[in-house]
Structures are given as structure tokens and as C-alpha cells.
Amino acid sequence: MAVNQAYGVPQGYDIFSTYNGLVALGYCRKYGISIEDYDRGMFELCRTRRLHGSLNPKANIQETLEDRAAAKGFTDAFDYWRSDAHNPFVAWPSRLLSLVTTADGASAMVLTRADLARGGKSQPVEFKGFGISYSDLPWYGEDPTHWEFDRRAIDAAFGMASIGPADIDYLHTHDCSHISGLCTAETIGYLPPGGGLDAARAGRLRFDGDRPMSTHGGRHAFGHAWGASAGSDTYEAVLQMRGKAGARQIPSPPEISVIHTHGYAMIGTVVVLGGL
Amino acid sequence: MQDVAEQPSAIRWYYEGLGQNVFRAVSCRSCGKLTFPPTGCCEHCGSWEVEGVELSGEATLLYATHNITPACHPRFETIAPYVYGHLRLREGPIVQAIILGVEARPESLRALFERGPVPVKAETLTMEDLPVIAFRLAG
Numbered sequence: 001m002a003v004n005q006a007y008g009v010p011q012g013y014d015i016f017s018t019y020n021g022l023v024a025l026g027y028c029r030k031y032g033i034s035i036e037d038y039d040r041g042m043f044e045l046c047r048t049r050r051l052h053g054s055l056n057p058k059a060n061i062q063e064t065l066e067d068r069a070a071a072k073g074f075t076d077a078f079d080y081w082r083s084d085a086h087n088p089f090v091a092w093p094s095r096l097l098s099l100v101t102t103a104d105g106a107s108a109m110v111l112t113r114a115d116l117a118r119g120g121k122s123q124p125v126e127f128k129g130f131g132i133s134y135s136d137l138p139w140y141g142e143d144p145t146h147w148e149f150d151r152r153a154i155d156a157a158f159g160m161a162s163i164g165p166a167d168i169d170y171l172h173t174h175d176c177s178h179i180s181g182l183c184t185a186e187t188i189g190y191l192p193p194g195g196g197l198d199a200a201r202a203g204r205l206r207f208d209g210d211r212p213m214s215t216h217g218g219r220h221a222f223g224h225a226w227g228a229s230a231g232s233d234t235y236e237a238v239l240q241m242r243g244k245a246g247a248r249q250i251p252s253p254p255e256i257s258v259i260h261t262h263g264y265a266m267i268g269t270v271v272v273l274g275g276l
Numbered sequence: 277m278q279d280v281a282e283q284p285s286a287i288r289w290y291y292e293g294l295g296q297n298v299f300r301a302v303s304c305r306s307c308g309k310l311t312f313p314p315t316g317c318c319e320h321c322g323s324w325e326v327e328g329v330e331l332s333g334e335a336t337l338l339y340a341t342h343n344i345t346p347a348c349h350p351r352f353e354t355i356a357p358y359v360y361g362h363l364r365l366r367e368g369p370i371v372q373a374i375i376l377g378v379e380a381r382p383e384s385l386r387a388l389f390e391r392g393p394v395p396v397k398a399e400t401l402t403m404e405d406l407p408v409i410a411f412r413l414a415g
């Protein structure tokens with residue numbers, strides 16, 4: 001891993017601690033959320049992501065969490081979730097099924113001038129804005145839920161596109177850590193601060209909820225092919241905007257989509273897409 | 277290459293100190309802030325006018341988690357799974373490092389989380405090939 005060659009990995013850095021466990025603890029303490037409620041919220045978020053994966057023929061995991069639990073002999077999927085044998089704490093209090101699924105893959109996209117895009121075979125979308133910002137370890141200060149470099153990338157992209165959080169119809173945040181992905185959605189203003197877990201439990205993050213996120217299944221169910229993922233996240237947003245996402249189609253196709261991704265070391269990138 | 281002068285290395289200087297239980301940062305002459313671990317220029321304002329300082333090693337542990345996956349580097353296989361924490365040094369910088377004095381089990385980590393922030397003290401872990409900074413719970 002290329003994370004801070006001088007001091008990161010040589011001194012014991014590990015992604016699951018930094019990206020999951022410590023962020024989870026910061027989130028719980030900041031918002032007064034119990035470890036039990038955190039666990040339940042993470043279960044519901046995983047359930048949503050795997051539901052989306054089950055509706056996506058290209059997802060690496062197409063089995064719902066409920067089907068997985070039943071296949072392992074559990075009648076209650078939450079009992080399966082809390083089973084240390086099936087779903088251990090990888091970086092307490094974060095469990096294995098809140099994490100990324102590695103995949104091979106490739107993605108590509110075509111960009112052209114707006115006047116050339118009209119009249120093409122596919123409905124074009126407009127690339128309205130972008131922002132990019134970099135950081136070094138430990139990525140956040142005293143508050144593990146606030147990532148300043150993401151804030152800067154978000155502000156740059158939203159400023160260029162002249163949008164605000166209330167304009168977003170579909171959001172993807174980098175979610176190879178489910179809790180980090182929720183924190184980013186809260187930083188963006190798509191979800192209220194400290195409200196991400198409740199939104200997951202209420203089904204609001206589903207494709208048919210009022211705050212749809214990661215409808216391809218996200219890093220956990222769709223899978224993560226590193227450099228190719230930002231392209232597949234964008235592809236999903238474009239499918240949704242065209243109304244061509246099949247069984248997981250957002251009922252009212254989004255007009256404004258925001259795609260946030262992390263690249264290693266750490267880079268935050270935000271892209272805003274809109275109707276042309 | 278006789279005409280190439282060796283530049284001072286902040287990284288080598290840090291590890292030489294760590295090997296002797298001395299914890300080093302650089303202080304910025306332009307903005308006054310500390311950069312830890314040390315680099316050649318200030319991480320806050322970009323100034324190259326930095327000078328070495330010694331840290332107390334005293335810190336507050338804010339959060340501690342663990343990791344059950346294979347060690348991130350073979351040098352840690354002898355101590356894995358270990359506890360990894362988010363800390364604030366007495367001098368200000370936020371740091372993440374290995375934590376000693378608490379077991380890498382969910383029950384122990386939960387008890388520690390419920391205590392809230394606790395004082396810790398830096399010490400050097402002497403691994404086979406490299407000194408590593410760690411922080412031990414006081415008491």
C-alpha cells in the first residue's frame with residue numbers, strides 16, 4: 001500500500017482501523033449513539049446495499065442479507081449479523097459485512113462538447129462541476145467524522161455547478177467503509193448530521209426511498225475495482241438519470257446526481273451531473 | 277557524484293530519535309505550528325523554515341479500535357492483532373498509532389470507550405527491523 005511510505009504502514013497504520021473503527025467511535029460519541037444502535041444501523045445499511053446488489057445483474061454480491069442469513073440457518077437476519085462466527089468485528093465496533101468486496105473490473109466514459117452531444121444515440125448528461133482535494137494521514141483531526149479535504153472538494157464542485165445539497169436527487173459516496181460513506185453524505189448535507197443510521201433504518205437510502213444512495217450496491221455489494229470504481233459509480237448515476245436502471249430504478253429519475261469517491265493516500269473527488 | 281551534497285533527512289532523524297526513545301517533531305518558524313511526524317516543510321503553511329523539537333510523549337487517547345485482518349506488514353505479525361488508536365499529543369498534533377495496555381478484544385475496547393478520553397504515554401516498540409512508536413495507557 002502506498003499510504004504514507006515513511007510513517008504510515010511502517011508504523012502500524014491499517015485501513016480498517018482508520019477508515020472504519022475509529023470513525024464509528026467518533027460518530028457514536030459525537031451524536032450520543034449507543035454501540036447497539038450503531039450495530040443495528042450498520043445492519044440496515046448493509047441490507048439496503050445488498051438489496052441493490054440483488055437488483056443489479058453486474059453486482060458481485062447478488063444475494064440479499066436475508067437470503068444469506070437463511071442459507072446459514074438463521075430465521076432472523078439480525079441474529080446472523082450479530083454472529084461473531086459469520087460477521088466478526090474486523091475493527092471494533094465495525095463488522096466484516098460493513099466493508100468493501102474486492103473485484104476486478106474496468107470502466108470507461110465518453111466526454112464531448114455539449115453541442116456535439118445532442119442527437120447522439122444515448123441521452124447525454126451534463127458534467128456540471130467537479131472538485132478534488134488531497135490529504136495525508138491521519139485524514140481527520142480530533143473529530144473523525146469531519147474530513148476537511150472532502151469538505152473542500154464538495155465546496156469546489158458545488159460552487160462550479162451552482163448547486164446546493166437540497167438540489168441532489170441521487171448521491172453516491174465512497175463507501176468501502178459504510179460508516180465513512182454515511183459521514184460523507186452528512187458532510188455533503190444530503191443527510192442530517194448524526195441522522196445517517198436512522199435514515200438507513202427507515203429505508204430512506206433505498207432506490208425507492210427519498211434519499212437514494214449507491215443503487216448499484218455500493219462497494220460492498222457491487223464491489224470495488226479500485227481505479228475503475230469512479231467510472232462505474234458514474235455509470236450508475238447516468239443510468240438512473242436516463243431512467244434505465246431496471247429493477248432498481250429510482251421512481252422519479254434524478255435530475256442532479258453527485259458522485260463522491262476516495263482515491264488512496266487520500267484524495268477526495270466530487271462530480272456533479274445534471275440534465276443537458 | 278562528488279558534487280551532490282547529502283540533504284538532511286527529517287525521516288532518518290525521526291527514526292534515529294525513536295530508536296533512543298526520543299520523540300521528535302518539527303516546529304515552523306513562520307506559523308509556529310508543529311508537524312508530527314516530521315517532514316522537510318511545514319504541513320500547515322508550506323514553509324521550509326522548520327526546526328527540530330523534542331516532544332514530551334504525553335498524549336490523550338481519544339478512540340481505540342483493533343484489527344483482526346493479517347498484519348499490514350510482516351514486522352507486526354508477532355504482535356497482531358493489536359489495538360490502534362486516535363490520539364491528541366500534549367503539544368497539539370493528532371496522531372494514530374499502536375496502543376499498549378489494553379487487549380485487542382471487543383469487550384476490552386468497549387470498556388475503554390465507555391471511560392472516555394484517557395492519558396497515554398509514548399514508548400518505542402523495538403521491532404526486528406524498525407523502531408515503532410506506540411502509546412501505553414497510564415496506570
Ligand SMILES: [Zn+2]
Binds near residue numbers: 305319323
Ligand atoms: Zn508553518
